[in-house]
Amino acid sequence: MNDLFLGVDAGNTKTIAAIADRHGNILARARGGLGDIYGVDDPGEAVATVLRLVDEALAAADNAVPDAHLASAAFRLAGVDWAEDTTLWTEALTGHLGPDVRFSIKNDGFALLRCGDPDGIGVAVSLGTGAAIAGRGPDGDEFAFSFWLQHPLGAAGLVDDALHAIFRAETGLAPSTSLSQAIPQFYDASSVEDLLHRFTRRDNTEGTHLNKSKAARVVLREAERGDLVAAGIVNQHAERVTAYVESCASKVGLDSGEPFTLTLGGSVAADNTIRKTLLRELGRQLPHVDVSSQDAEPILGTILDALAEGGIPPTPAVRATVL
Template sequence: MGELYLGVDAGNSKTAALVCTAAGEIVGYGRSGCGDIYGAPTSSDAVAEVAAAVGDALAGASVAMAGIAGAAFRLAGVDWPEDCAFWDTALREKYPTLRRRSILNDGYAAIRCGEPSGVGVAVIAGTAAAVAARGPGGAVWDLGWWPQHSMGAAGLAEEALKAVYLADLGLGSKTSLTEGLLEFFGRSSVFELNRWFTRREGAAPWQEKPRAARVVTAAAEAGDQVAQVIVREQGRRLAMYAGVAARKVGLADGPGKVSVVLSGSVLMAVESPVADALLAELDGHVPGVVPHRAVVPPVAGAALDALGESGIPVTPAVTDRIAATLPPKEFLAT
């Protein structure tokens, strides 16, 4: 089988891990819960979830960590230097035999999902949003806690709820989102909807809001003007932060092309109006942009990073092999 490589993508909804060969064949995989040190009940819980996914992936590949030649940990919540230091200590204690590894924010996992060189910008819109970039000289930058706008599925839902509440108060335009969200959440009135999300006891868990993103995109596609404004604004925000990322790592300094990879459930949905809105805005924020759709999920991008950082060329054949040997779709469902 030869040397094996490990890629880990940890987020709030799940943590996924893949073990692959140098040729890109996936030979083990594992999945667990929240691996974000900001989102898990405790940082120790996040470490345990990452370890659980890694353990299952190693077991599936019938290999111990000592047999892993290189690993890329792409972890939500690696936002500040102390976060990286925390994970460096945790992984060193957990896996003392691991020979080569890197630790970065999960946003970086998506770059190689559409740009094999790993140089470019990734724009991810899933439950939340992430933007990360790697420049030609190796400089990296990610959005972390810098965004001042709500984005991703959560952002779409929050803006839609705001529009519904304002319409109910007579301070905003009427919108089909009112009927759509009441039906989706099973509430009898806007009063009950607002109360359900904000009451002191028995309030809806935060995970409920992002689920309604599909209501917003469906309303926009059906012609609702309020929903269309929300979708266009989501595209503008994502494009704006992609521009910041490109400038931060030197991708905007010359006349060359700049790869921007789109990933995440909101942008990868069939005929996604948010993706269309983002693409319509990108030229104005990233000169020379060449957009790419991710061809593999972020955890596969992490595995490709593990290969690339170990000196193995990430060729189309390697990416194709990873894509062909991915776990079943339900493994990556959120």
């Protein structure tokens, strides 16, 4: 009987389930919407999304490899922040997968770790719609920032800061910026005031976390063009990420000054403007860190976790097949 290994990466923008064989070949994928139990009115909605995608991926894999057996699964889920969140998911997954399937549940910040270090040791930073930062030390100590992350980062964080800047500039409380024209234009607003009204009026549907995040590319573009306010926002985000990385490393026993792997990923980190700013700041503050700037999807890290936890060592051949 062939063994299957399931990885699930659930976030606020999308959720992906993927199945691999013991060699790391991806046999099936399923993609859907929000899988964060904190991002919906009823956590059952996020649970239902994840379980549906698991079933879709397993069905597709069964078509490719009939009579295969699910040996191990790794769930890396946004919104696994407290013990009761793990309990909720454990009950849901045990009931759905059955008592004989081995699985692990962790915050989605851990998804990228094995993409950088085969043993999953180091710190991972994923900058997408939001940010996920997590680390694992050489003795197995783990830490995910989750709600300890007190600065909005990722796409939504960039745009939040940009909106503050243009609203303050409009009232004469901050420097002028090209963002005051570029961001309203992005949203087809006639002015800064029109944008503020649309984002804050009663019964508005536009001032959401996800909708705001869509303008991140505008902030990065204006920074690249030389706007000082936009560039300042990008620089500040790089400084914040670097500080969180240093704190996370300390919490998991990666001593200051000792080399460790930092894995960068996510759609925002893939942008050249913020990536070069991040790399510059990391090199200045943490020169001992080996930065692995990955274009790999976090789902691939969850597959590597599922394989490793299911007894398949992350050999170079396996990693090359997965990544």
